Amino acid sequence: EEQSQPAQGDPYSGDPPRHPALKVNSLKPFNAEPPAELLTENYLTPSQLFFKRNHLPVPAVDPASYRLEVEGPGGRTLSLSLPELKSRFPKHEVTATLQCAGNRRSEMNHVRPVKGLEWGIAAISTARWGGARLRDILAYAGYGGEETGEWHVCFEGLDKDLSGSAYGASIPYGKAMACEGDVLLAYEMNGEELPRDHGYPVRVVVPGVVGARNVKWLSRVLVSREESPSHWQQNDYKGFSPSVDWDTVDFTTAPAIQELPIQSAITDPPPSATVPPGELTIKGYAWSGGGRGVIRVDVSLDGGRTWHVAEMAGEEQPPGRAWAWRLWQLTAPVPTGSTELDIVCKAVDTSYNVQPDTVEPIWNLRGVLSNAWHRVHITVAQD
Amino acid sequence: EEQSQPAQGDPYSGDPPRHPALKVNSLKPFNAEPPAELLTENYLTPSQLFFKRNHLPVPAVDPASYRLEVEGPGGRTLSLSLPELKSRFPKHEVTATLQCAGNRRSEMNHVRPVKGLEWGIAAISTARWGGARLRDILAYAGYGGEETGEWHVCFEGLDKDLSGSAYGASIPYGKAMACEGDVLLAYEMNGEELPRDHGYPVRVVVPGVVGARNVKWLSRVLVSREESPSHWQQNDYKGFSPSVDWDTVDFTTAPAIQELPIQSAITDPPPSATVPPGELTIKGYAWSGGGRGVIRVDVSLDGGRTWHVAEMAGEEQPPGRAWAWRLWQLTAPVPTGSTELDIVCKAVDTSYNVQPDTVEPIWNLRGVLSNAWHRVHITVAQD
Ligand SMILES: [Mo]
Numbered sequence: 207e208e209q210s211q212p213a214q215g216d217p218y219s220g221d222p223p224r225h226p227a228l229k230v231n232s233l234k235p236f237n238a239e240p241p242a243e244l245l246t247e248n249y250l251t252p253s254q255l256f257f258k259r260n261h262l263p264v265p266a267v268d269p270a271s272y273r274l275e276v277e278g279p280g281g282r283t284l285s286l287s288l289p290e291l292k293s294r295f296p297k298h299e300v301t302a303t304l305q306c307a308g309n310r311r312s313e314m315n316h317v318r319p320v321k322g323l324e325w326g327i328a329a330i331s332t333a334r335w336g337g338a339r340l341r342d343i344l345a346y347a348g349y350g351g352e353e354t355g356e357w358h359v360c361f362e363g364l365d366k367d368l369s370g371s372a373y374g375a376s377i378p379y380g381k382a383m384a385c386e387g388d389v390l391l392a393y394e395m396n397g398e399e400l401p402r403d404h405g406y407p408v409r410v411v412v413p414g415v416v417g418a419r420n421v422k423w424l425s426r427v428l429v430s431r432e433e434s435p436s437h438w439q440q441n442d443y444k445g446f447s448p449s450v451d452w453d454t455v456d457f458t459t460a461p462a463i464q465e466l467p468i469q470s471a472i473t474d475p476p477p478s479a480t481v482p483p484g485e486l487t488i489k490g491y492a493w494s495g496g497g498r499g500v501i502r503v504d505v506s507l508d509g510g511r512t513w514h515v516a517e518m519a520g521e522e523q524p525p526g527r528a529w530a531w532r533l534w535q536l537t538a539p540v541p542t543g544s545t546e547l548d549i550v551c552k553a554v555d556t557s558y559n560v561q562p563d564t565v566e567p568i569w570n571l572r573g574v575l576s577n578a579w580h581r582v583h584i585t586v587a588q589d
Numbered sequence: 590e591e592q593s594q595p596a597q598g599d600p601y602s603g604d605p606p607r608h609p610a611l612k613v614n615s616l617k618p619f620n621a622e623p624p625a626e627l628l629t630e631n632y633l634t635p636s637q638l639f640f641k642r643n644h645l646p647v648p649a650v651d652p653a654s655y656r657l658e659v660e661g662p663g664g665r666t667l668s669l670s671l672p673e674l675k676s677r678f679p680k681h682e683v684t685a686t687l688q689c690a691g692n693r694r695s696e697m698n699h700v701r702p703v704k705g706l707e708w709g710i711a712a713i714s715t716a717r718w719g720g721a722r723l724r725d726i727l728a729y730a731g732y733g734g735e736e737t738g739e740w741h742v743c744f745e746g747l748d749k750d751l752s753g754s755a756y757g758a759s760i761p762y763g764k765a766m767a768c769e770g771d772v773l774l775a776y777e778m779n780g781e782e783l784p785r786d787h788g789y790p791v792r793v794v795v796p797g798v799v800g801a802r803n804v805k806w807l808s809r810v811l812v813s814r815e816e817s818p819s820h821w822q823q824n825d826y827k828g829f830s831p832s833v834d835w836d837t838v839d840f841t842t843a844p845a846i847q848e849l850p851i852q853s854a855i856t857d858p859p860p861s862a863t864v865p866p867g868e869l870t871i872k873g874y875a876w877s878g879g880g881r882g883v884i885r886v887d888v889s890l891d892g893g894r895t896w897h898v899a900e901m902a903g904e905e906q907p908p909g910r911a912w913a914w915r916l917w918q919l920t921a922p923v924p925t926g927s928t929e930l931d932i933v934c935k936a937v938d939t940s941y942n943v944q945p946d947t948v949e950p951i952w953n954l955r956g957v958l959s960n961a962w963h964r965v966h967i968t969v970a971q972d
């Protein structure tokens with residue numbers, strides 16, 4: 207068997223070492239984000255600093271015995287070794303941002319307590335991914351005929367809980383099979399083999415879709431009329447009205463999160479910074495799900511009364527396939543006489559969707575989809 | 590020639606008669622919306638009540654001499670008569686909502702004056718459209734090969750200004766050619782031939798995309814590396830930051846509006862209504878662009894402090910092809926002792942995009958894309 211976890215004792219004792227700069231939200235399972243200021247120093251996040259979101263212990267996978275199982279139509283099962291996966295299908299590369307559904311959850315927690323890890327603004331990162339296209343593998347397995355967008359492609363990971371139950375998720379079949387969907391079974395991240403924390407040896411990368419569907423340590427792929435039966439597909443990673451609480455929630459009433467809404471945040475200056483009078487440079491990121499590009503970022507120094515348009519850096523991507531974030535910055539004069547600044551950012555995507563003004567009305571019991579205007583309050587040093 | 594406008598005098602004298610219930614925003618060209626309360630009485634808007642948005646006089650088209658010109662690759666031009674259009678290509682039917690970019694513009698005008706017609710909340714309507722698929726016609730003309738999503742399909746109407754310049758617009762080639770794009774050259778509306786105000790004999794219907802691209806009285810289709818050169822594609826129907834005014838605007842810096850963002854509004858009770866104490870039923874519509882469905886409508890009776898989830902009616906449409914609105918309603922007790930209610934609605938789409946809280950931060954000089962929470966202030970009658 208390819209998975210060897212410690213037979214006894216701490217199931218997390220086999221986890222890999224991590225970069226000391228990461229801000230840890232949970233050690234077991236390991237969940238951590240980079241310092242926000244470091245996040246926007248690079249368009250491609252260095253893999254060691256890329257946010258880590260593990261639901262379970264990191265499996266130790268032997269690449270020699272690793273097999274990916276792909277269930278074909280009629281129950282025929284394909285079993286692919288790592289060399290087969292790499293040689294039989296053309297390598298495809300995609301620059302894509304992944305964002306945790308819980309990114310910026312801490313802002314919801316300040317409104318009313320939510321259930322989940324206390325993520326700041328950095329549960330989002332961007333990498334260059336390389337691997338086989340999922341559609342090529344599914345076509346090789348025999349798919350491509352009569353199945354429709356209402357089918358689902360289900361994934362299982364090698365990460366398991368103590369009962370032996372694996373992490374799982376699914377995406378719509380249409381997304382998996384679309385030429386322009388760019389879904390990968392990735393074995394490379396930023397030009398190197400996948401790090402263990404990011405799914406070594408093979409993970410799913412579903413550009414434009416919430417992190418939770420980008421299953422790591424992939425063991426099994428199957429096409430189904432139903433979404434993945436996993437806890438994370440059925441009873442988690444869904445959005446609800448602020449009026450719904452844990453006594454009234456019915457998880458069957460909301461769709462599993464797939465594409466994410468427009469998002470942006472300020473990474474620099476950090477909250478509570480003191481800046482000199484004169485000119486101020488503000489930096490951040492902006493991203494939208496579903497391949498929708500970011501067309502504009504508005505920044506305010508006065509809490510949202512007046513706005514400046516930020517400059518955007520980063521690669522332009524094709525229409526409908528803007529999978530990666532845009533980094534932005536604004537250099538503006540600090541209004542003379544001001545002692546404090548309430549900096550705000552909000553982004554607009556190619557469908558002209560915008561971020562909501564405030565957190566309260568999008569609050570939800572699980573603390574997901576936190577994409578209100580981001581605010582940073584700073585002090586201006588007096589001469 | 591198929592177009593016969595009055596040779597002299599009022600170019601609008603040939604316009605058709607209209608339903609007297611329509612609220613007219615402009616007579617020449619004719620622009621009108623139905624009373625909001627009537628809008629949600631029917632899932633399919635009766636054609637006579639469907640909002641009318643004309644940019645120019647309604648052309649008088651002789652169906653016998655009508656020809657649709659389709660430029661094929663290499664300049665070969667196809668000329669299709671109406672019977673050819675109807676017989677040569679399978680008839681395809683789609684239920685789709687059209688919304689004017691300026692729907693709800695009057696709310697922006699209350700913030701700061703904008704340039705445009707004073708639309709209320711009813712510049713949006715839904716019909717069952719029947720016609721030929723644009724992709725079938727383009728394939729017949731010879732397309733389908735190497736062109737990509739970065740090409741454009743340009744449309745010209747038979748409606749012309751006094752200088753002879755026709756209304757025009759374009760959509761991305763990828764939208765036009767996608768199996769699941771459902772773009773029609775429609776000759777039927779709600780089971781009858783197109784009314785003159787809606788483009789008789791043939792119009793474009795681009796589900797999920799702003800009204801302005803749904804060119805009426807279609808005369809010509811061509812595939813181009815560039816978007817339509819028309820005024821309405823290049824220098825209108827684009828969104829800008831609230832900081833941009835008519836002195837600083839540069840229309841080359843913003844993309845032409847295509848897919849529209851999530852939208853909803855309250856159609857009943859009307860503003861300034863007085864309702865009895867007891868139970869109150871609130872009605873409205875919700876819709877999102879790009880085929881994204883509406884997954885939830887939240888309604889507040891207290892200005893957005895607390896929320897109820899509305900019941901949705903209307904057909905479920907396939908994922909990614911939810912072209913039509915959902916009508917919704919909420920029946921809730923009027924809180925005892927209240928003398929006024931500040932009713933608010935906001936919707937969520939399948940990508941979990943939400944509406945912004947307020948109008949000011951999305952204000953733009955052209956008054957388009959007005960999709961903040963909709964608010965209706967009413968009085969509660971005292972016993
Ligand atoms: Mo996540």
Ligand SMILES: [Mo]
Binds near residue numbers: 690
């Ligand atoms: Mo429009």
